[in-house]
Amino acid sequence: MMPYSKQTLYMKLYEQFKKMINDNKYKAHEKLPSKRKLADSLKISPLTVQAAYDQLIAEGYIYAIEKSGYYVSKKVDVMPLITQKRKPENQEISTEDTYTYEFKTNIIDTSFFPSSTWAKLTRDVLAENHHETLNVTDPKGILKLREEITRYIEVYRGIQVDPSQIIIGSGGSQLMSIVIDILGRKEPYAIENPNYPKIYHLLKGNDVKVSLIPLDASGLSIQSLEQSSACIVHVTPSHQFPTGIVMPIHRRNELLNWANQSDKRYIIEDDYDSEFRYQGKPIPALQSLDQNDKVIYINTFTKTLAPAFRIAYMVLPKKLLPKYQSLILYHGCTVPNLEQLIMYRFMHEGYFERHINRMRNHYRHKLDILKDVIDMYPDALMIGQEAGLHFLLMVKKQVLESDWIEKARQHHIFVTGVSQYDHVRDFNHTEFPTLIIGYSGMPTDDLENAMHTLLGAIGLQKHEKS
């Protein structure tokens, strides 16, 4: 197969005939010159003519009748391929502001990524079983990785399930798409408000009815959930985004009781960030309290490894497995086997646990630095810093959240406010404006300066020196 750029003699001939046919120099079913006659008159090899005619046949311009010759095919108003030069337009030049400091929640400190281990494991896997690495296997994901995840979530999240209930996917959103396919688009959904915009838009994009449920101090309001028509609710009990609320046990039980009232009701537990809890032992997942196959559990390695790694997993209740089985006709596993086998070894050989412990210490250190700065300001308060990779920063000062964010921008700091994640009200926290401080991606050396600048931007004063 030759690329279009290399023009050979037979291709020139082919192009000429194609043009003549397109320009109606030949009519439909008209006979072309015989190979020999044409070769003689052009003083070229009959094989060259043959090659050109073959290509015209392959593309359907002409047809051959045995022992008779070559004829032009039936024609249809032809729209020729206009070979205008491509102008390099719309080259996606970023129009974003350049910031000195970015408090973002979706980036991590990549300097800690165990690159050499990952490269070594890649080499090892590629040197091994080719068939397992390269050909399609189980749509749920590779069994030994699912077994490793089963062990991990039993020890760290109190979840006791069978590997057959684990589905591996390319991220939380991709797994949510499968959940929607399983649970259908007829029953109404509910999500926490405020929350990640992704979940909301994903549901809306699936033409699903979505209720927005407000939060109280314990997280999602069960009363509001009851009042909505929702059958399926998406929650972040370990560390609500963005408020950081850890759902207490009574609310978890209320939520499970809500689900137990109808066969159609399900809870989707998004356990993002749960690996990072800075004191005590981990809080068991909501799934671990579920006795009635009501909780679909979703987690990702995005926050623990790297956002660009795209490996996530979910736990399906056993009673939903038959419905999943009927879907795998079109849902193949989207994660490359190579990646899955490396992840398996990364977990199995203890690298993952060590990596998480290392990152947890690193993030705790970052938190301590920020806490020391914030403690200097009597009117600034940290909320929800016990877990996860962000906390809330509230100030006791009459200022609009949006004004604070704009002032930060003028000081070249990127930051978002809680109001921006509120889907319902277009409100603006005045009494206690609250920013979301994602600190995981900011270099350690920048933290102090960045926080002082952020608080100074609205004229906050430090304690008197004592």
Next chain:
Amino acid sequence: MMPYSKQTLYMKLYEQFKKMINDNKYKAHEKLPSKRKLADSLKISPLTVQAAYDQLIAEGYIYAIEKSGYYVSKKVDVMPLITQKRKPENQEISTEDTYTYEFKTNIIDTSFFPSSTWAKLTRDVLAENHHETLNVTDPKGILKLREEITRYIEVYRGIQVDPSQIIIGSGGSQLMSIVIDILGRKEPYAIENPNYPKIYHLLKGNDVKVSLIPLDASGLSIQSLEQSSACIVHVTPSHQFPTGIVMPIHRRNELLNWANQSDKRYIIEDDYDSEFRYQGKPIPALQSLDQNDKVIYINTFTKTLAPAFRIAYMVLPKKLLPKYQSLILYHGCTVPNLEQLIMYRFMHEGYFERHINRMRNHYRHKLDILKDVIDMYPDALMIGQEAGLHFLLMVKKQVLESDWIEKARQHHIFVTGVSQYDHVRDFNHTEFPTLIIGYSGMPTDDLENAMHTLLGAIGLQKHEKS
């Protein structure tokens, strides 16, 4: 953070209190013993009591009132976590028959995969720009890979587009899901019949109306398409699956003319397998004939690299880009950056072209071996072997397709028939039973034996020796 398995003193105390609260030994809002009193009576450190109480607070079992003490939280009928041992059930033991030979269309010959190149490129990429590799970038995929794909499809498929029109995804199905989100679920779809079951089930799973359009000798019947109510049609013009029909130019133009009749009409061109054409130059993609932003082009590296690699791409018409932009709120790129950067280098440094050429020669060699065997049988016929990684095997013998497949199974050969891909009729080819011979995954040394056995299974006779 300690895993559940390591029981420390504070955790024992925490577990004890949790049990007492769950068993209603403590009522809601009842006060717990003070830290000092409890430490004294148990002869343990007050710090241990503090740690246990902190964990109970974190999980919402108790709350603290400053300068007063610790109280049991509001209670809800509690469903305790029953820590029964997991029985290893449903370990997914394959119940499949074991076959000596498999004529499958979705596997490839992995012995040719350039593992050492891939491992080297992985090491190189990991040694380089960490931020680019590990953090989330453009939802369409990494720009330099999209630029490389743009160059590739211009040279090999005659497609002239801007990199901003390229979207990278984890496979044909995942990209089809995005297409459905873009075009919506209201307009009816049409697909070729017979065809891949995946596309049909994917559309059905999206609650979309699907018409099945029969084929004639030129592929999809335009007359039937006109008679259906469909607005969006999915086609495989380069190599129809499973019939292998290459759509001729007049049918391509008819199809484009159909699309041009209404603003709502679109064509989805699935260009799978198009890299493997064994003679002449490649046939330009349908997309290259399109003047009116009517064709969405999808292709994948699955067949060229390895099924488990999960990198595919599509070309969106410019007028659909704004709609896509509104969706990226929840559709992040599902392909890991690492994989994308390796693929970029694999293409940019010329490995990809060399790999395809090598594979093309290898597959042509396999085809020749099979052709030599089939040519020995006067009643057996190869169809559609000019391109792709499968062909049709038809026999002039009165036998049911299903009987042939069953007889093959008895000879430990896996093979499928054309009827199995027909979504409409439950028919069974009797006059000319036709099998689908996917040869890409079968070891070269097995081909001769496998084909002789397959043809012998229905008692087909070889030519008299001449």
